[in-house]
Amino acid sequence: MLSIKNISKSFKQRGTVLDNLCLEVEAGETISIMGPSGSGKTTLMNIIGLLDKPDSGDIFFKGGSIANFSESESAAYRNLNIGFVFQDHLLLPYMNIHQNIFLPMLATKHSKIRLSDKKLYINELMIRAGIYDLKNKYPSQISGGEAQRVALVRALVNKPSILLADEPTGSLDAKNAESMGELLLEMNKEYSMTLILATHSIDIANKMSKKLHLVDGKLISE
Numbered sequence: 682m683l684s685i686k687n688i689s690k691s692f693k694q695r696g697t698v699l700d701n702l703c704l705e706v707e708a709g710e711t712i713s714i715m716g717p718s719g720s721g722k723t724t725l726m727n728i729i730g731l732l733d734k735p736d737s738g739d740i741f742f743k744g745g746s747i748a749n750f751s752e753s754e755s756a757a758y759r760n761l762n763i764g765f766v767f768q769d770h771l772l773l774p775y776m777n778i779h780q781n782i783f784l785p786m787l788a789t790k791h792s793k794i795r796l797s798d799k800k801l802y803i804n805e806l807m808i809r810a811g812i813y814d815l816k817n818k819y820p821s822q823i824s825g826g827e828a829q830r831v832a833l834v835r836a837l838v839n840k841p842s843i844l845l846a847d848e849p850t851g852s853l854d855a856k857n858a859e860s861m862g863e864l865l866l867e868m869n870k871e872y873s874m875t876l877i878l879a880t881h882s883i884d885i886a887n888k889m890s891k892k893l894h895l896v897d898g899k900l901i902s903e
């Protein structure tokens with residue numbers, strides 16, 4: 682589904698971060714990417730999500746090259762195909778949980794599913810994630826673990842084919858981190874979305890079908 686061919690990326694001062702990196706992703710896979718701080722995990726996730734461009738190399742999504750997409754093509758690709766979850770939930774403080782979750786719908790012109798079906802789907806997501814009862818609260822009124830589950834539901838609103846999760850459990854305690862990891866896997870199974878997860882947690886990485894390490898700018902499998 683996603684094929685990353687020999688991408689390289691360097692930053693001034695830092696030098697080469699990704700060095701002719703290759704990655705093949707099959708639909709429905711769960712992949713963990715581990716590596717020390719600064720090894721380039723976020724850089725890679727940003728490139729896959731077209732938030733950043735590689736200096737060289739190519740990226741194919743469902744057979745077509747996407748590496749040279751324009752800004753608007755990249756935005757359309759993201760809205761239709763990619764869900765993001767970050768270390769910090771990035772919920773908007775002045776919107777309640779329900780409004781935060783429905784936000785990504787505003788960005789999609791051509792919805793893949795009808796509105797009524799979509800509302801049912803989102804309610805189901807919220808129930809599964811155990812956050813349905815929080816829908817009228819504001820982000821400051823819920824816990825960190827709850828906020829991460831809200832961020833996950835928000836990332837899934839447009840039924841992305843790929844979920845990019847960049848250290849989604851980094852700010853959580855062990856118990857919340859474990860339940861977040863389980864929820865990610867449940868969503869992968871239930872909605873057959875491909876999961877690419879950058880993590881420092883060996884426990885969570887061990888639950889993924891493919892375990893990769895980012896070393897010297899390249900991915901090596903365990």
Ligand SMILES: Nc1ncnc2c1ncn2[C@@H]1O[C@H](COP(=O)(O)OP(=O)(O)OP(=O)(O)O)[C@@H](O)[C@H]1O
Pocket residue numbers: 692693695698716717718719720721722723724725
């Ligand atoms: N926009 C940028 N400009 C300059 N340097 C950058 C930029 N983004 C990342 N870097 C550098 O590239 C390297 C890789 O950063 P990246 O954030 O991808 O690492 P990471 O593996 O995600 O680390 P962490 O585990 O701490 O999140 C770091 O040395 C970082 O300082």
Ligand SMILES: [Mg+2]
Pocket residue numbers: 722723724847
């Ligand atoms: Mg990072």
